[in-house]
Amino acid sequence: xxxTATQPFVASxxxxxxxxxxxGLERTRAEVVTFFRERDAVVFVxxxxxxxxxxxxxxxxxxxxxxGPDPGIPFAQYFLPGMVATGVMLSSFQNLxxxxxxxxxDGTLKRLRATPMPPAAFFLGKIxxxxxxxxxxxxxxxxxxxxxxxxxxxxEPARWWTFxxxxxxxxxxxxxxxVAFSSxxxxxxxxxxxxxxxxxxxxxxxxxxxxxxxLPSWMQSVASVFPLKWLAQGMxxxxxxxxxLQIEPSGSWxxxxxxAILAAYLVIGLLVGVKTFRWRRRDDG
Amino acid sequence: MTTTAPAVxxxxxxxxxxxxxxxxxxxxxxxxxxxxxxLGPNGAGKTTTVEILEGYRKRDRGSxxxxxxxxxxxxxxWRSRIGVVLQSADDHAELTVREMVxxxxxxxxxxxxxxxxxxxxGLTEKAGARTxxxxxxxxxxxxxxxxxxxxxxxxxxxxxTTGFDPEARRSFWDLIASLREDGTTVLLTTHYMDEAxxxxxxxxxxxxxxxxxxxxxxxxxxxxxxxxxxxxHDGTRHEERTATPTALVADxxxxxxxxxPGLEVYRPTLEDVYLGLVGEATR
Numbered sequence: 001x002x003x004t005a006t007q008p009f010v011a012s013x014x015x016x017x018x019x020x021x022x023x024g025l026e027r028t029r030a031e032v033v034t035f036f037r038e039r040d041a042v043v044f045v046x047x048x049x050x051x052x053x054x055x056x057x058x059x060x061x062x063x064x065x066x067x068g069p070d071p072g073i074p075f076a077q078y079f080l081p082g083m084v085a086t087g088v089m090l091s092s093f094q095n096l097x098x099x100x101x102x103x104x105x106d107g108t109l110k111r112l113r114a115t116p117m118p119p120a121a122f123f124l125g126k127i128x129x130x131x132x133x134x135x136x137x138x139x140x141x142x143x144x145x146x147x148x149x150x151x152x153x154x155x156e157p158a159r160w161w162t163f164x165x166x167x168x169x170x171x172x173x174x175x176x177x178x179v180a181f182s183s184x185x186x187x188x189x190x191x192x193x194x195x196x197x198x199x200x201x202x203x204x205x206x207x208x209x210x211x212x213x214x215l216p217s218w219m220q221s222v223a224s225v226f227p228l229k230w231l232a233q234g235m236x237x238x239x240x241x242x243x244x245l246q247i248e249p250s251g252s253w254x255x256x257x258x259x260a261i262l263a264a265y266l267v268i269g270l271l272v273g274v275k276t277f278r279w280r281r282r283d284d285g
Numbered sequence: 286m287t288t289t290a291p292a293v294x295x296x297x298x299x300x301x302x303x304x305x306x307x308x309x310x311x312x313x314x315x316x317x318x319x320x321x322x323x324l325g326p327n328g329a330g331k332t333t334t335v336e337i338l339e340g341y342r343k344r345d346r347g348s349x350x351x352x353x354x355x356x357x358x359x360x361x362x363w364r365s366r367i368g369v370v371l372q373s374a375d376d377h378a379e380l381t382v383r384e385m386v387x388x389x390x391x392x393x394x395x396x397x398x399x400x401x402x403x404x405x406x407g408l409t410e411k412a413g414a415r416t417x418x419x420x421x422x423x424x425x426x427x428x429x430x431x432x433x434x435x436x437x438x439x440x441x442x443x444x445x446t447t448g449f450d451p452e453a454r455r456s457f458w459d460l461i462a463s464l465r466e467d468g469t470t471v472l473l474t475t476h477y478m479d480e481a482x483x484x485x486x487x488x489x490x491x492x493x494x495x496x497x498x499x500x501x502x503x504x505x506x507x508x509x510x511x512x513x514x515x516x517x518h519d520g521t522r523h524e525e526r527t528a529t530p531t532a533l534v535a536d537x538x539x540x541x542x543x544x545x546p547g548l549e550v551y552r553p554t555l556e557d558v559y560l561g562l563v564g565e566a567t568r
Binding site: 015016017018023026030033034037038103106107108110111113114115116117118279280 | 361373375388392395431
């Protein structure tokens with residue numbers, strides 16, 4: 001293109017394009033700023049798991065009832081892992097499945113596509129902002145559990161190591177599944193209506209709201225197909241005493257299977273997400 | 286002009302959706318540095334064509350070159366040389382005007398001064414406002430700011446002033462005209478004839494996915510000057526189309542021996558020429 005060399009700004013055109021990683025950070029920053037300015041969503045995302053923990057611990061834990069054989073586990077402690085798991089799913093899967101569907105509708109994705117932003121930077125920004133919100137949410141939930149409901153948090157480093165890898169794998173697979181699922185709703189307006197029932201059903205069958213061992217075995221089998229069950233079980237292995245294995249249907253925490261299944265969902269979500277992702281609305285040619 | 290490579294070169298472009306031929310053998314050549322307007326009614330294929338040039342859509346057939354590259358296969362470096370202002374957008378509603386311009390500037394290797402861009406689109410006073418609080422016209426001007434912050438060589442504007450009040454349109458036109466002075470090539474779609482006439486160096490009129498007229502606004506306008514309609518009323522209505530209306534009126538004056546009853550001499554406006562070209566039956 002020697003012919004355009006007469007234009008005044010062409011000399012600076014040789015400047016390098018900004019790197020994907022730094023643009024991923026820039027997108028993360030914009031996403032996090034946007035998230036915290038949507039006050040209603042902030043309150044919902046952060047308060048929901050705490051509120052649910054309060055309700056379930058209060059309703060089921062009346063008169064000092066506990067879970068399992070003596071000495072028993074206080075209800076607040078038993079439900080905490082489920083609330084951790086559900087919080088991770090809300091902030092990763094539900095958040096992205098709905099927000100990307102909305103952004104496809106309102107032109108965010110279309111506009112970004114026309115810029116020299118690499119697509120990977122967009123996804124890095126989504127993952128970055130999900131991580132930030134999840135970490136804050138977990139901090140608030142665990143603090144509330146310890147201070148308001150007297151749950152004693154684990155002290156062994158091994159348990160926190162389990163927490164870390166289950167949390168990261170759960171968040172990552174939830175995020176990529178959210179990206180992939182965002183193409184399912186027909187429009188941004190219908191996104192919540194499509195996503196929330198799925199999330200709710202998974203919460204009921206995966207041992208978030210009920211004791212997993214008391215669910216019918218066929219329901220346990222169905223739940224085992226989905227990641228939330230494994231996320232919740234992994235978190236129970238962090239927050240419940242070892243003897244609680246007596247009330248686990250499989251009699252084991254199944255860490256190997258948990259890691260394998262969450263990782264498999266991560267890979268499947270990535271492959272499907274990359275293949276089905278659209279920058280424009282369905283009706284937009 | 287002939288020594289410079291064109292900014293856009295389109296040959297025999299086809300795009301079909303099922304049986305509908307949205308673009309049907311369209312040719313287009315936009316020279317570097319000009320403001321080029323694409324006019325046509327809704328559904329004529331304007332947006333489809335422009336979105337193929339922007340790299341959003343794949344063509345079925347034909348060749349397309351935008352800044353020397355095929356948009357279908359062009360990468361980030363190419364995207365950094367174009368600016369795209371879409372028909373409608375209300376994204377990133379929670380960011381302020383300044384944050385949004387700064388955010389988008391980060392994607393480009395070379396950018397304009399942020400404050401200058403915001404001033405150029407007349408949003409200096411709104412720089413700290415969340416974009417959700419902007420009016421429709423302000424929002425469109427922000428879209429233009431985002432389109433030009435990366436110093437594009439070629440700017441696409443898709444129906445930029447739809448829904449503007451007359452004053453906003455005027456200041457928008459001044460903004461676009463100032464871009465030409467910077468050497469930016471502008472490809473504009475619109476369905477306002479006066480907008481094309483005011484801004485464009487050349488106009489292409491599109492109908493049924495084809496270019497049906499291509500010329501400077503003056504030359505397309507001259508077409509309007511070729512024929513006038515003379516009407517008079519002497520009990521019955523008469524109407525005659527003629528290339529020599531003065532001679533006809535002189536004849537009539539002689540025939541009536543002075544005043545011609547109900548005389549009207551009417552020349553079609555540019556708008557009429559356009560409507561004639563796109564074959565619109567009703568006004």
